[in-house]
Each structure stands twice: as structure tokens, then as C-alpha cells.
Amino acid sequence: MALELDSITVRYGQTAAVSDVSLSVADGEVVALLGPSGCGKSTLLRTVAGLEKPTSGSVSWDTTDLAGVPVHRREFGLVFQDGQLFPHRTVAGNVAFGLRMKKVEREARDKRVLSLLELVGLEGYADRRVTQLSGGEQQRVALARALAPSPRLLLLDEPLSALDRALREQLAVDLARLLREAATTALVVTHDHDEAFTLADRVAIMSRGRIVQVGPPAEVWSSPVDVETAKFLGCNKFVPGSFVGLDVERVGLRATALRVDSDGLIEGTVVERVHRRDHVRLLVEIDGEEYEAVGPMTEIGDRVRLEIDLDGVARIG
Amino acid sequence: MGRAVAQARAGLSSRTGWSAAALLPLAFLALFFAWPVLAIVSLGLREGGVLSALSDSDTWELVGFTLGQALASTVVAVVAGMPLAFVLARCRIRGLGLIRAAVMVPFVLPTVVVGLAFRTFWPDGGVLPIVLANAFFNVAVVARTVGGLWAHTDRRAEDAARALGASRPRAFLSVVLPALAPAIGSAAAVVFLFCATSFGVVLVLGGSKYRTLETEIYLRTVELFDLSGAAALSLLQFAAVLAVLVLGALARRRRETALALRDREELARRPSGGEWYVVLAAFAVVVALLTPVVGLVTRSLSTRDGWSFAGYVALNTRGDRGTLAVTGIDAAVNSLRTAFDATLVALVVGVFSAVVLVGLRRSGARFAEVLDTALMLPLGVSAVTVGFGYLITMDALPGDFRTSPLLVPLAQALVVTPLIVRMVLPVLRAVDERLRQAAATLGASPSRVWREVDLPLVGRSLVAAAGFGYVVALGEFGATSFLARPDAPTLPVVIARLMSRPGELNSQMAYAACALLMVVTVGCVLLIERLRVPSSGEF
Numbered sequence: 001m002a003l004e005l006d007s008i009t010v011r012y013g014q015t016a017a018v019s020d021v022s023l024s025v026a027d028g029e030v031v032a033l034l035g036p037s038g039c040g041k042s043t044l045l046r047t048v049a050g051l052e053k054p055t056s057g058s059v060s061w062d063t064t065d066l067a068g069v070p071v072h073r074r075e076f077g078l079v080f081q082d083g084q085l086f087p088h089r090t091v092a093g094n095v096a097f098g099l100r101m102k103k104v105e106r107e108a109r110d111k112r113v114l115s116l117l118e119l120v121g122l123e124g125y126a127d128r129r130v131t132q133l134s135g136g137e138q139q140r141v142a143l144a145r146a147l148a149p150s151p152r153l154l155l156l157d158e159p160l161s162a163l164d165r166a167l168r169e170q171l172a173v174d175l176a177r178l179l180r181e182a183a184t185t186a187l188v189v190t191h192d193h194d195e196a197f198t199l200a201d202r203v204a205i206m207s208r209g210r211i212v213q214v215g216p217p218a219e220v221w222s223s224p225v226d227v228e229t230a231k232f233l234g235c236n237k238f239v240p241g242s243f244v245g246l247d248v249e250r251v252g253l254r255a256t257a258l259r260v261d262s263d264g265l266i267e268g269t270v271v272e273r274v275h276r277r278d279h280v281r282l283l284v285e286i287d288g289e290e291y292e293a294v295g296p297m298t299e300i301g302d303r304v305r306l307e308i309d310l311d312g313v314a315r316i317g
Numbered sequence: 318m319g320r321a322v323a324q325a326r327a328g329l330s331s332r333t334g335w336s337a338a339a340l341l342p343l344a345f346l347a348l349f350f351a352w353p354v355l356a357i358v359s360l361g362l363r364e365g366g367v368l369s370a371l372s373d374s375d376t377w378e379l380v381g382f383t384l385g386q387a388l389a390s391t392v393v394a395v396v397a398g399m400p401l402a403f404v405l406a407r408c409r410i411r412g413l414g415l416i417r418a419a420v421m422v423p424f425v426l427p428t429v430v431v432g433l434a435f436r437t438f439w440p441d442g443g444v445l446p447i448v449l450a451n452a453f454f455n456v457a458v459v460a461r462t463v464g465g466l467w468a469h470t471d472r473r474a475e476d477a478a479r480a481l482g483a484s485r486p487r488a489f490l491s492v493v494l495p496a497l498a499p500a501i502g503s504a505a506a507v508v509f510l511f512c513a514t515s516f517g518v519v520l521v522l523g524g525s526k527y528r529t530l531e532t533e534i535y536l537r538t539v540e541l542f543d544l545s546g547a548a549a550l551s552l553l554q555f556a557a558v559l560a561v562l563v564l565g566a567l568a569r570r571r572r573e574t575a576l577a578l579r580d581r582e583e584l585a586r587r588p589s590g591g592e593w594y595v596v597l598a599a600f601a602v603v604v605a606l607l608t609p610v611v612g613l614v615t616r617s618l619s620t621r622d623g624w625s626f627a628g629y630v631a632l633n634t635r636g637d638r639g640t641l642a643v644t645g646i647d648a649a650v651n652s653l654r655t656a657f658d659a660t661l662v663a664l665v666v667g668v669f670s671a672v673v674l675v676g677l678r679r680s681g682a683r684f685a686e687v688l689d690t691a692l693m694l695p696l697g698v699s700a701v702t703v704g705f706g707y708l709i710t711m712d713a714l715p716g717d718f719r720t721s722p723l724l725v726p727l728a729q730a731l732v733v734t735p736l737i738v739r740m741v742l743p744v745l746r747a748v749d750e751r752l753r754q755a756a757a758t759l760g761a762s763p764s765r766v767w768r769e770v771d772l773p774l775v776g777r778s779l780v781a782a783a784g785f786g787y788v789v790a791l792g793e794f795g796a797t798s799f800l801a802r803p804d805a806p807t808l809p810v811v812i813a814r815l816m817s818r819p820g821e822l823n824s825q826m827a828y829a830a831c832a833l834l835m836v837v838t839v840g841c842v843l844l845i846e847r848l849r850v851p852s853s854g855e856f
Contacts, residue, residue: 049754049758051754051757070757070762070763071754071757071758072757072758072759072760072761072762072763072765072766073760074758075760076758077758077759078754078755078758080751080755084749084751084752084754084755086752086755086756086769086770086773087774088773088774088776097756097759097761097769098759098760101759101760101761101765102760145755145759146758146759149759149760151758155758
């Protein structure tokens with residue numbers, strides 16, 4: 001085990017931002033801390049970085065307790081949501097910063113900077129001023145800067161949240177590739193489940209300062225531990241398992257759980273419809289209850305048959 | 318258990334470390350400020366009479382007039398300084414460097430000379446010329462301090478307010494003004510202190526009718542030898558200043574926000590619409606500021622026999638019938654050297670103090686307010702008191718410090734340090750904490766973070782502060798006049814001496830020396846402007 005968090009609690013006066021959290025990240029593994037804003041995930045990340053002191057519990061790396069190791073000796077890279085590039089340095093100057101701190105020779109430094117800029121797709125940007133970069137470019141520089149000194153662990157605090165949607169999706173894919181290629185051990189904080197599932201090998205769901213579930217993305221997605229987690233992961237309707245033919249007590253339905261299909265066994269009446277990019281979102285009344293469904297163009301008041309899509313169904317527990 | 322203790326100790330140790338560091342500037346203040354002042358005060362107290370001075374209704378009238386004129390002067394300086402701050406920070410128009418220089422010049426003129434310049438307009442003196450002359454000095458403080466922050470504040474907040482339906486004045490009042498409040502507060506506090514302890518101006522323009530605590534302390538010490546009365550007034554002045562400083566510190570604490578610092582170039586643009594009225598107002602202020610200056614230069618070139626360079630030629634002499642111990646040129650060279658030493662000392666102490674203040678505040682130490690307030694105190698204490706205090710205490714230091722060539726620079730540094738702290742601190746505080754954290758995670762130790770992140774970001778204001786400090790030290794008169802040895806006077810001391818002696822040549826020479834001081838000042842200011850390379854080298 002590389003990173004080991006052992007019953008960490010962080011208190012600010014009376015309120016506990018993080019309560020009794022234990023988590024481990026293996027060598028080369030990417031773990032996402034996923035949760036709504038204010039759940040304590042950023043505080044936990046900052047505690048790992050050494051920017052916050054835990055009230056109790058320990059952070060250790062390869063079984064060495066880091067309590068007495070200050071931020072700058074931990075060799076943990078950190079990428080902020082909004083880059084936080086040094087405004088008085090060029091792109092190359094920013095990327096080279098950590099290497100200078102490690103007293104890497106000039107020649108090796110320049111080489112490393114160029115290779116990292118290439119890695120993040122910013123060849124030829126070395127001498128640009130960071131104030132002239134777009135948000136996406138700034139985030140790429142921030143990533144290159146954090147990766148340059150080859151940190152033992154990379155900490156990413158909502159690395160893509162400040163970007164617009166199309167860019168975010170593109171960068172998430174790039175970032176996932178980068179982390180895999182460099183075999184980076186990383187802890188990512190995010191409130192966006194798409195981002196977490198794209199980047200991470202394992203996802204830890206946080207709620208009110210506690211980790212409520214840890215597991216591979218597919219497992220967490222299909223079997224959230226409780227109703228609250230299921231809601232956070234997009235389920236908006238909860239029914240007995242028998243409704244979808246599963247032998248579990250309760251399941252959560254996402255909007256994609258029901259699909260209009262003439263062979264379907266469930267029957268209902270369309271009460272509302274909204275056009276989306278590539279499909280139509282329907283609200284269907286079944287036995288006096290309203291359910292979301294996906295389907296082709298229909299009129300309000302139409303009777304439709306619905307098929308269950310198990311990808312949209314989450315078993316609770 | 319052991320770890321919990323270690324962690325508690327780690328949190329404590331950063332606080333203890335900063336508190337220990339704070340002892341250095343405090344020790345400097347104790348040795349070169351508190352000790353001399355306390356020595357003078359205790360000298361006065363020993364002779365009694367403090368109670369009778371405090372129960373005298375005249376005393377309270379003095380306090381009232383001192384604070385009243387200081388308040389009025391502060392208001393005038395802030396009102397006149399704001400349009401200048403706007404133009405300096407936000408407008409791209411021709412001749413900005415010249416405007417900057419024109420604003421700076423009054424601040425460094427010797428007080429006695431400004432008093433005389435205003436007397437040419439109001440021959441009998443009075444309250445109005447006192448207030449105007451005090452404001453005249455301090456417009457620069459407001460324009461530079463507020464302008465410095467304004468140039469770095471994100472314009473988009475204002476744009477957002479406009480887009481939400483706020484008129485231009487409304488957007489200014491509800492968005493821009495609150496953002497500038499810390500700088501305006503700092504500037505107003507400094508100006509108030511300067512005006513409350515202003516000496517030369519009140520002495521020249523007030524005559525025997527309008528007296529402040531400062532002139533009264535001077536009169537009682539130097540002319541009436543009433544040390545106990547002077548000590549009582551010193552105590553009173555000290556208490557009033559302390560009260561104002563504490564109020565200011567309380568007000569400042571509530572308004573600390575991380576600002577979005579931006580590159581100045583993209584913010585400065587050509588004024589549009591109603592902004593031209595502000596530019597017009599700024600130019601009116603500049604003209605008003607230049608009037609006494611131009612009058613002074615004119616006076617230095619005109620004699621009873623018409624235009625003449627006689628005063629300037631005489632600078633190479635010791636004045637009419639050997640009024641001076643050295644030539645005017647020697648005094649000028651000495652001035653430059655002394656001011657350089659003073660600035661160096663003030664920069665070291667001031668920047669160190671600002672760094673410690675930020676560190677203390679970040680580690681949550683209450684001690685921060687104490688140090689912050691203590692650093693401002695020298696501005697509020699009578700220069701006369703400090704000067705006299707030096708004379709009776711400094712011989713106790715090794716090697717009889719009274720004759721040391723460092724004595725005058727140290728006294729000047731005492732006046733300059735608070736200015737440097739006030740100019741550097743707001744910018745230092747506004748540096749985003751996460752920028753430092755980013756540097757730390759990249760392997761920079763705390764001291765390295767200061768060097769790599771904070772210092773480059775405040776570099777601009779640091780250069781400005783150093784230049785500002787230098788010209789203030791050049792023009793310092795109150796304490797210097799008591800401490801400068803006759804064989805090594807500074808230019809302001811020489812000017813005052815020449816003014817006090819009869820002889821057409823002497824006054825001609827004084828005016829020429831004034832003009833020379835202005836030239837040096839303008840030169841310094843232009844040099845600072847040149848150092849601040851536009852666009853790319855901004856930070």
C-alpha cells in the first residue's frame with residue numbers, strides 16, 4: 001500500500017469536516033473522492049497534502065507516518081481547480097518550478113519541461129505568459145507543473161470543474177490517458193460522477209464527512225450502498241426490486257431505466273415530454289405513479305409500452 | 318496521544334516562530350523609539366505639572382483644534398486624491414508619468430517651505446491655509462496607496478454591477494469603493510497622523526493664534542523650557558494617536574479579502590463618457606498642487622533686481638557671511654547619502670515587519686494587531702520629542718551613538734518604516750493563499766515560498782515603497798533638525814537655517830535649495846516610473 005489514511009478526523013472548532021475516514025491508495029492506482037459540495041472531500045485532500053492538520057488519525061506513505069513531514073517535503077503534487085499558476089513566470093517557468101526546488105540541473109530541467117509540455121499537448125507554449133492562456137490551457141500547465149518533479153502522489157482538487165462542458169469531457173479523457181501512461185498514483189476530488197468514473201480505478205463516495213462506500217466505478221454505479229448515495233448517482237425513483245424483476249428489496253431508477261419499446265411488458269400514459277440532444281425524455285404515468293423514461297417522439301396522452309434497461313437500474317445495498 | 322501532542326506543538330510552533338520573529342522589529346522600535354520617547358516623558362513627569370496641564374481648558378482646546386484640523390485636512394486630501402488615484406490606476410492617457418511626478422513633489426517638500434509658499438496667498442495665515450497646506454502634502458499618499466490597489470483590482474466586478482443595472486456612480490459606490498476601502502482606510506489613517514503631528518506648516522501659518530499639540534510641545538520645550546508641560550502634551554498626543562490607530566486596526570481587520578490581482582495593462586484604457594469629468598477633476602487637482610511649486614521656482618529665480626541665478630550660484634558657498642558650516646552642495650550630497658542609509662534600514666525593517674505581520678495573522682496569533690499598531694506609532698509622536706529623546710539617551714549606547722553618522726538615518730528610518738509597511742502589506746495580504754500552497758506542494762520551503770512567490774508579486778509595490786521612502790527621508794525635517802551635526806546638515810536643515818537668517822542672498826539660496834530638492838525628488842520619482850517596465854515586466 002502506498003497511501004494509507006487511518007481514521008482521520010478534521011475539526012474546525014465544534015464542527016467536524018471529516019469524521020473517522022480510513023482509505024488506502026495502492027501504487028499506481030487512481031482513486032476518486034466523489035461527493036456533493038461541502039461533504040469534506042477537499043478538506044480530506046488538503047489533509048493528505050499537509051495543508052490541514054488532522055485533529056486525530058494519521059496519514060502515512062509506505063507505512064511511514066507523515067505527521068511531522070511538512071507540505072514541501074511530502075513530494076505530493078497538487079492541482080487546484082483554477083490552476084493557481086504563478087503569474088510572474090512563463091509557462092516553462094511554472095513547469096520548471098518544482099524541478100528547481102529539487103535542484104535539477106538546467107539541461108535536464110529544460111528537457112523535462114519540454115517533454116511535459118508535449119505530454120499535455122502544449123508544445124511551443126514554453127515562453128508564453130500564463131496570463132494569456134485559456135482556462136483549459138492553464139489547467140494543462142498546472143497539471144504539467146505538478147507532474148514535472150515526478151511526485152509520489154498526485155492530488156487533484158476538482159481539476160476540471162472550472163472549465164466548460166465540452167472541454168471538460170475532452171480533458172477528462174486526456175487526463176485519464178495521462179495518468180495511466182505515467183502510471184501515476186493519484187487522489188482526485190470531484191463532485192461530477194462522470195469525471196470520477198472516467199478517471200478512477202476506484203471511487204470513494206463521501207457524505208457529511210464520512211466515506212460511505214468504496215469500490216470500482218461499475219460496482220458503485222450499479223449497487224449504491226443506500227438511497228442517499230443512489231440519489232447522488234442519478235437515481236430519482238425508488239421501487240421494490242420486483243418491479244424490474246430483480247430479487248432485491250429496493251432498486252433506484254435513473255431516467256434511462258425505462259425505454260419505450262412495443263414489446264415491453266409495462267404500460268403507461270405519457271404526461272410530459274422534453275427534447276434532449278439525441279433523445280426525448282418522457283414522464284410516464286404507471287398505475288398512478290409518475291416515472292421518467294426515454295423514448296421516440298410521442299404525443300402527450302399516448303399509451304406506450306415500456307421495457308426495462310438494467311443499465312439504468314441501481315440495486316440498493 | 319504522542320502524535321496529538323506533536324501536532325498541537327506543530328501548530329503552536331509556527332505561531333511561536335512568527336511571534337519570535339516579531340520581536341526583532343519590536344526590539345528596533347523599543348531601542349530607537351520607545352526608549353528615547355519614554356526618557357523625555359519621564360523627564361517631564363519627574364518635575365510634576367502634568368495634572369495641572371491636563372485640567373487646563375486651553376489644553377483641551379488644543380486637542381480639539383489638533384484633531385479637527387487633521388480631520389478636515391484628511392477629508393480634503395482623500396477627496397482630492399481619489400480622482401488622481403483613478404487616473405493613475407485606470408486611464409491610458411498621455412503624460413501619466415508627469416502627473417505621477419507632479420503628485421509626488423508636494424509630499425517631499427520641507428514643511429517650512431510649503432508654509433511660506435502658502436503664506437504668499439494668505440499673508441495672515443489662518444485655518445484654511447493650514448488645512449489646505451496639510452492636504453497639499455498628503456494628496457500623494459491617497460493617490461498612490463489607493464491607486465496601487467485600484468490598478469490591481471479586477472474591473473469585471475464593476476462591469477457585472479453595470480450589467481445588473483447599476484449606473485456608473487452607483488457601481489462605483491457599491492462595488493469599487495468597498496473593494497478600495499482597505500487602501501482608503503490605510504491612506505486616511507496615515508494622512509490623519511501626518512496632519513495631527515504636522516509641525517512646520519502650523520508653525521508658519523498659525524502664528525500664535527492657531528496652535529496644535531505639536532507646535533505647543535515645541536514652544537514649551539525650546540522656548541519656555543517647560544518640560545513637564547511638554548511631557549503632558551506629549552502623553553496626550555500619544556494617547557490620541559493610539560486611539561485613532563486602534564480604531565483603524567479594528568476597521569481594517571473586518572475588511573480583509575483576497576483580491577483578484579491582475580495585470581495593469583489590460584485594465585488601463587482610454588477614459589470614456591463621464592470618466593472625462595473625473596480626469597478633468599484630476600487635472601484641476603494637479604494644477605492646484607503645482608501652483609505653490611511654480612510659485613517657489615519663480616521666487617528662486619527672481620530678485621529685487623529682476624531674474625537671476627544668484628541663489629543657485631550661492632549654493633556653492635556657505636551663504637551670506639558664513640551662515641552655514643558647509644556649502645549647499647555638500648549638504649545636498651550629505652542629504653542623498655543619509656536618505657539612502659535611512660531607506661535601506663527602513664526597507665529591511667519594514668519588509669521584515671510586513672512579512673511577519675502576514676505570517677502572524679495567518680497562524681492566527683492575536684499578537685499581529687499589537688505589532689501592526691506599534692509599527693504605526695512613530696508617525697504619531699512628535700518629532701521634537703523623538704529628537705530630544707535621542708539626545709538624552711543615545712550616549713548610553715556603545716561608542717556614544719550621539720555622534721554616530723547613523724543617528725540621523727535611524728531617526729529618518731523611523732518615519733519611513735511605517736510608510737513602507739503600509740504600502741507593502743495590502744499587496745502582500747492580497748496574494749492568494751493557494752498560490753503559496755501550490756509552491757509548497759512543489760517542494761518550496763516556507764522561506765523559499767516567500768522568495769519565489771510573495772516577493773516577486775509585491776516587487777512592484779516594493780520598488781515604489783523604496784522610492785517613496787527615499788524622498789520622504791530626503792525631506793524629513795522635524796527630527797533631523799535636532800540631530801544633524803552642524804558640519805553635516807541635510808538640505809531641509811540648511812533651508813530652515815538660511816530662512817531664519819537675514820540677507821537677500823540667504824533667502825535666495827534657500828529658495829534655490831528648495832528648487833534643487835524638488836529636482837532631485839522629481840528625478841527619483843521619474844526613475845521609479847522608469848523602473849516599472851510596462852506590460853511584460855509588470856510582476
